[in-house]
Every structure is written in C-alpha cells, then in structure tokens.
Amino acid sequence: MQGKMLKVLTLLLAAVAPYGSCTSLELQFTPQDLTLLKGASTSILLSLKKSPDNATIEISADHADLVYIYPSTITVIEGNVSEAWTVNVTAVDVGRALVAANTSSSLIDVTEAFVRLTIQHSDFLYHASIVVGWVYFAAWSISFYPQIYINWKRKSVVGLNFDFLSLNILGFILYSLFNCGLYWIPEVEEEYFKLYPKGLNPVQVNDIVFALHASFATFITIVQCFIYERGDQTVSITARVIHGIFALFLFISVILAATLVITWLDFLYYCSYVKLAITLIKYVPQAYMNYKRKSTVGWSIGNILLDFTGGMLSMLQMIFNAYNYNDWNSIFGDxxxxxxxxxxxxFDIFFIIQHYVLYRTRGYEVVAGTTTTSSSTEPISA
Structure with a gap:
C-alpha cells in the first residue's frame, strides 16, 4: 500500500515539475513601453513559453477610450510550447493607458503581461518640449552666475537683499525635494497616478537637475555674503518669522505623513506649496530695497533677463506637454x-522697469564700509 502511494506521489511530482518554475509559465508583452501618435497602429507580441492547461487570455486597457485592441481574447491550448500571439493596438485618443493581460489559469504568471502606452498628438511637439525644457534649464541655471560674478568683481554684496537669499535657498531645497520624490520614488509616483490616471508624470529630468543646481548656486551666493563687504545688511525679523512659520508647517506635515494621516505625496505637495508661496514673496524685499535706494546697483540685471527667459520657456514646455498628451491636469498636478x-x-518685468526706466541714471557706491548715492547721466548696468 505504501509502495503504491509512493509511486502515485512520484508521478504527481513529475507531472507538476515542469510547471514549478514561474519563468516557464510567464506571460509577457514585448515591448513594455510604447509611444504612438493619435490614430496610429502597431503590433505588440504576447508570448508564453509553455501552456500548463487550457485557458483564456483577456487583453484590456485601463482606459478603453484611448486605445483599441485586437484580438482582445486569446485561447491557450494545454501543452503547446513557446506560443506567441500578435496583438494589434490602435491609438484612438491622446493620453496614457496601461494595456494588460489576465488569464483564467492560476498557473500562468501575468506579472510582466503589461504595456505602458503613451499616445501623443505630435512627434514634433515631443521633441520641441525636450529642447525647450533644456533651454529653460540652461537659462535659469546660468541666471545665478551674473549675480555671483558681480559680487566677486565688486567684493561686495551691498544691494543684494539677504531676505531674498534666505527665502530662495529654502524654496529651492523644497523644490528639489518635491521633484526628486515624485520622479524617483515609485510609491509616490503611484499615488500621483491614482489622482491623475490618464496623466503623465509632470516632473522631467531637467526639473530635477535645475532644482539641485539652483540650491547649490544659491548656497554659493550665501557664502559670498560672509566673505565680502555687506554693510549693515542682515536677515530681517520679518523674514525670520516667515521661516519659523514655514518650518512649523513642514514639521507638522512630516508627522502627519509618518503617521499615515496624509500620504507622502501630500507632504511633497505641501513642500511645493511652500516653494510657491516663497516665489510669490521672495522678490518683494529686493524690489522694496531697490525702491528705497532708488538704484539697482548690486542687483544683477543679467540674472533677471535670464530668469525671464527661463520662466517663459518653463511655462511653454508645460503647455506643449499638456496639449500633446491632452493632459491639462499636469499643469495643476505640478x-x-x-x-x-x-x-x-x-517680478522680472517689474525689475526690468526698475533697472531700465525708473533708476537707470542712479548709482549706489560702497565707500569705506558706508553706502552713498550718486547721480550719473549714463545708464547703470549691474
């Protein structure tokens, strides 16, 4: 009796052995990332190394209004080896869709049976967006160096507002945190796509590089403030209070995220909102200082012109992407x-008016640690 049971068990193990490896029963799409123009069609390959039993494969998209799939149903015959099927995909509308296969067989692994499909209006807009993105990155990145150069050349930071710098460094650190988190942390990106299922990740590689570089360049400028002549300039009490409010808000947000009251995506959004608030107020101290001194000397107009260029191109890139993928939520998503x-x-337009119109014939000089105002018939180029 025991011999018969052992024989039956041996035969059973022999039958199951070919299917014990998950790899041999893996259902997989090739390729798994695909970009199509609206109205275009292409073929993708669905493969199965070995069929363990008779089964039905159902192929569908999470957004059926964006893509047409044929065939959507495939029959699998038990025992067939290295089966492969051609699946035709037609892009009906622009956006982002996930094409996935499911099967009635519990023995088939469908983990890799998916295709990330991106549908766009125009290939030209796609490449134009990339070019614009890197040009805005270059303009915004270079914009920090005229100020650094002027500080070095004058051996003075008189005319550069310290409140502006303190707010700037905090803002760019938070902006770096938001970009890196949304781009590099899969869990955060998954939370984003739950909010905007048809959308694309609004953070591009150039956004990350810019934010990190901006933090570095601002830090260098702050170091100059400790080295060069600065007169009686300090960070104001008002700015310190604002920093305290932001710090308290972010501290509470971290606790809420850590205790799962809010998601980490929410926390990163809160960081981005603080950055947005800083962008709204950080120029005010510098604009007021220029008004009070009736001069823009010490405040680089080259910085402003490049910042203006970068700002325009940054918005243009987002508009290109929003139209190309019919994803206007990406503007609100970032x-x-x-x-x-x-x-x-x-603010750049306001500073340009200050420099070239209002205070173009006014100078501000540093003499023996004090500041004096001077008039000139020549325009000031700071």
Missing amino acids: PTKFGLGLFSVI
Whole structure:
C-alpha cells in the first residue's frame, strides 16, 4: 500500500515539475513601453513559453477610450510550447493607458503581461518640449552666475537683499525635494497616478537637475555674503518669522505623513506649496530695497533677463506637454513649476522697469564700509 502511494506521489511530482518554475509559465508583452501618435497602429507580441492547461487570455486597457485592441481574447491550448500571439493596438485618443493581460489559469504568471502606452498628438511637439525644457534649464541655471560674478568683481554684496537669499535657498531645497520624490520614488509616483490616471508624470529630468543646481548656486551666493563687504545688511525679523512659520508647517506635515494621516505625496505637495508661496514673496524685499535706494546697483540685471527667459520657456514646455498628451491636469498636478515660471516672469518685468526706466541714471557706491548715492547721466548696468 505504501509502495503504491509512493509511486502515485512520484508521478504527481513529475507531472507538476515542469510547471514549478514561474519563468516557464510567464506571460509577457514585448515591448513594455510604447509611444504612438493619435490614430496610429502597431503590433505588440504576447508570448508564453509553455501552456500548463487550457485557458483564456483577456487583453484590456485601463482606459478603453484611448486605445483599441485586437484580438482582445486569446485561447491557450494545454501543452503547446513557446506560443506567441500578435496583438494589434490602435491609438484612438491622446493620453496614457496601461494595456494588460489576465488569464483564467492560476498557473500562468501575468506579472510582466503589461504595456505602458503613451499616445501623443505630435512627434514634433515631443521633441520641441525636450529642447525647450533644456533651454529653460540652461537659462535659469546660468541666471545665478551674473549675480555671483558681480559680487566677486565688486567684493561686495551691498544691494543684494539677504531676505531674498534666505527665502530662495529654502524654496529651492523644497523644490528639489518635491521633484526628486515624485520622479524617483515609485510609491509616490503611484499615488500621483491614482489622482491623475490618464496623466503623465509632470516632473522631467531637467526639473530635477535645475532644482539641485539652483540650491547649490544659491548656497554659493550665501557664502559670498560672509566673505565680502555687506554693510549693515542682515536677515530681517520679518523674514525670520516667515521661516519659523514655514518650518512649523513642514514639521507638522512630516508627522502627519509618518503617521499615515496624509500620504507622502501630500507632504511633497505641501513642500511645493511652500516653494510657491516663497516665489510669490521672495522678490518683494529686493524690489522694496531697490525702491528705497532708488538704484539697482548690486542687483544683477543679467540674472533677471535670464530668469525671464527661463520662466517663459518653463511655462511653454508645460503647455506643449499638456496639449500633446491632452493632459491639462499636469499643469495643476505640478502647480509649483507653472507658478514658479509665472510669478518669476511678473517680478522680472517689474525689475526690468526698475533697472531700465525708473533708476537707470542712479548709482549706489560702497565707500569705506558706508553706502552713498550718486547721480550719473549714463545708464547703470549691474
């Protein structure tokens, strides 16, 4: 009796052995990332190395209004080896969709049976967005160096507002945190797509590089404030109170995220909102200082012109992407980037008027540690 049971068990193990490896029963799409123009069609390959039993494969998209799939149903015959099927995909409308396969067989692994499909209006807009993105990155990144150069050349930071710098460094650190978190942390990105299922991640590689570089360049400028002549300039009590309010808000947000009251995506959004608020107010101290001194000497107009260029191109890139993927939620999904560009442009226009119209014949000099105002018939170029 025991011999018969052992024989039956041996035969059973022999029958199951070919299916013990998950790899041999893996259902997989090739390729798994695909970009199509609206109205275009292509073929993708669905493969199965070995069929363990008779089964039905159902292929569908999470957004059926964006893509047409044929065939949507495939029959699998038990025992067939290395089966492969051609699946035709037609892009019906622009957006983002996930094409996935499911099967009635519990023995088939469908983990890799998916295709991330991106549908766009125009391939030209796709490449134009990339070019614009890197040009705005270059303009915004270079914009920090005229100020650094002027500080070095004058061996003075008189005319550069310390409140502006203190707010700027905090804002860019938070902006870096938001961009890196949304781009590099899969769990956060998954939370974003739950909010905007048809959308694309609004953070691009150039956004990350810019934010990190901006933090570095602002830090260098702050170091200059400890080295060069600065007169009686300090960070004001008002700015310190604002920093305290932001710090308290972020501290509470971290606790709420850590205790799962809010998601980490919410926390990153809160960081971005603080950055947006900083962008709205950080230029005010510098604009007021220019008004009070009736001069823009010490405040680089080259910085402003490049900042204006970067702000315009940043918004243009977001508009290109929003139209190309019919994803206008991406602007609201990353309000900091759009707001950063918009508010920067508005203040840049004001600074340009101050420099070239209101105070173009006024100078401000540093003499033996004191500041004096001088008049000139020549325009000031700071």
